[in-house]
Amino acid sequence: MESLVDFAFDDSTQRLTEATREFIAEVILSVESDLVGDLHSISNAARLDLHHAAAVRGLLAPTAPLEWGGLGLDMRRQAPVLEEAGYSVVGPLAMNCAAPDEGNMHLLARVASAEQKERFLVPLVRGETRSCFAMTEPLPGAGSDPRALMTSAARVSGGWRINGRKWFITGAKTADFVICVARTKGSPGDAGGASMFLVPRDAPGMAITRNIETLDSAMLGGHSEVSFEDCFVPDDSVLGEVHEGFAAAQERLEPARLTHCMRWLGAARRARDIALGHSINREVFGSRLADLGMVQQMLADMEIEITASRTLVLRAAWELDVEGHAPQTTAITKVFVSEAVDRVIDRAVQICGAIGISNDLQLAQLYREVRPFRIYDGPSEAHRWVIAKRMVKSHRTLA
Numbered sequence: 512m513e514s515l516v517d518f519a520f521d522d523s524t525q526r527l528t529e530a531t532r533e534f535i536a537e538v539i540l541s542v543e544s545d546l547v548g549d550l551h552s553i554s555n556a557a558r559l560d561l562h563h564a565a566a567v568r569g570l571l572a573p574t575a576p577l578e579w580g581g582l583g584l585d586m587r588r589q590a591p592v593l594e595e596a597g598y599s600v601v602g603p604l605a606m607n608c609a610a611p612d613e614g615n616m617h618l619l620a621r622v623a624s625a626e627q628k629e630r631f632l633v634p635l636v637r638g639e640t641r642s643c644f645a646m647t648e649p650l651p652g653a654g655s656d657p658r659a660l661m662t663s664a665a666r667v668s669g670g671w672r673i674n675g676r677k678w679f680i681t682g683a684k685t686a687d688f689v690i691c692v693a694r695t696k697g698s699p700g701d702a703g704g705a706s707m708f709l710v711p712r713d714a715p716g717m718a719i720t721r722n723i724e725t726l727d728s729a730m731l732g733g734h735s736e737v738s739f740e741d742c743f744v745p746d747d748s749v750l751g752e753v754h755e756g757f758a759a760a761q762e763r764l765e766p767a768r769l770t771h772c773m774r775w776l777g778a779a780r781r782a783r784d785i786a787l788g789h790s791i792n793r794e795v796f797g798s799r800l801a802d803l804g805m806v807q808q809m810l811a812d813m814e815i816e817i818t819a820s821r822t823l824v825l826r827a828a829w830e831l832d833v834e835g836h837a838p839q840t841t842a843i844t845k846v847f848v849s850e851a852v853d854r855v856i857d858r859a860v861q862i863c864g865a866i867g868i869s870n871d872l873q874l875a876q877l878y879r880e881v882r883p884f885r886i887y888d889g890p891s892e893a894h895r896w897v898i899a900k901r902m903v904k905s906h907r908t909l910a
């Protein structure tokens with residue numbers, strides 16, 4: 512990809528970015544401390560209040576297509592808006608552009624039938640419903656390697672019967688429907704043969720068996736284990752093509768890992784701001800922290816990694832907009848940004864000393880929230896493995 516990359520934002524994107532910054536500063540930061548410790552179980556009424564506050568400012572569902580009720584931003588224009596939203600972990604939830612709904616909206620807009628869009632996508636964009644995406648399974652099932660998929664869906668009269676277990680399913684507890692990936696052909700270990708199903712929360716045979724306690728606490732509904740026991744879904748529940756579920760999941764994963772990067776970049780900026788403020792105010796050994804060389808190095812490294820992350824995100828967003836796919840660049844971006852935001856927040860904690868690991872500042876929360884990002888949407892090692900394999904393959908092609 513050698514073409515020129517244009518990073519200029521049009522006026523409407525700049526206005527939307529500014530409006531998002533104001534929304535976070537004026538509305539979200541003042542309610543954040545009441546909500547932030549317990550976002551896994553925030554009430555539906557509180558969530559709808561947040562959506563309403565975003566909607567009156569014209570900020571609801573920025574990533575969803577215009578024709579389905581969203582603001583219709585392409586990936587490049589999503590980047591600055593989602594970064595601003597991510598300045599507070601409550602921001603994306605309020606604006607209805609948080610995971611997993613945001614990725615599911617993208618998937619539904621791409622592959623759902625017209626009837627499925629009316630039934631599932633429209634209320635999701637409006638914030639009236641919630642969703643989750645169920646791929647990962649307990650050992651020895653699907654994780655980094657989706658081919659290990661064990662959950663099965665068998666053809667029966669009028670539909671499909673799903674059997675299997677999923678875990679770490681974000682938002683399952685609060686979801687009105689589950690997008691379940693199940694094997695419709697072949698055996699665990701086979702590269703293809705998966706299909707996706709839209710399963711309503713009250714489908715007989717589907718149950719949440721456990722809410723898993725995790726390090727993080729800012730994703731609505733938390734993370735759950737879900738079981739399917741002879742769970743029947745009718746024919747019109749198939750999302751996309753039968754047996755093409757892995758390819759369709761890729762449609763979701765590429766942009767979804769990038770929007771995660773955008774939001775967590777906002778969190779890294781927040782950590783930098785807190786640490787910078789602290790370093791200017793705190794004196795030790797007769798000097799401001801901000802004037803001590805080793806602290807300056809940490810401040811500078813934070814800035815370098817935030818700027819590099821933003822540039823990579825924009826580059827990947829541009830490639831996705833122009834090419835439709837950017838597997839290598841989104842993988843590179845995901846690895847770099849997930850590790851960079853971790854380092855940025857870690858340095859911020861260090862600069863702030865003991866208060867950095869207390870709940871008096873937002874840093875401890877951010878520290879807990881970003882760590883899982885190096886695992887979900889593909890662990891760093893799996894991405895590095897694939898990046899290197901593509902490099903080797905393209906070198907062989909050139910040779």
Ligand SMILES: Cc1cc2nc3c(=O)[nH]c(=O)nc-3n(C[C@H](O)[C@H](O)[C@H](O)COP(=O)(O)OP(=O)(O)OC[C@H]3O[C@@H](n4cnc5c(N)ncnc54)[C@H](O)[C@@H]3O)c2cc1C
Binds near residue numbers: 644653655888890
């Ligand atoms: C907070 C959180 C939310 C999540 N939400 C969802 C969700 O909503 N829906 C869903 O379906 N799943 C979800 N997941 C699951 C997530 O997608 C998986 O954790 C991820 O795909 C990794 O799978 P695994 O945990 O089974 O790890 P494994 O596949 O067992 O991998 C374990 C480790 O092995 C190493 N590894 C993997 N591949 C390679 C390789 N090629 N080379 C070298 N080392 C490698 C990595 O270090 C990796 O961390 C979530 C996970 C977390 C932590």
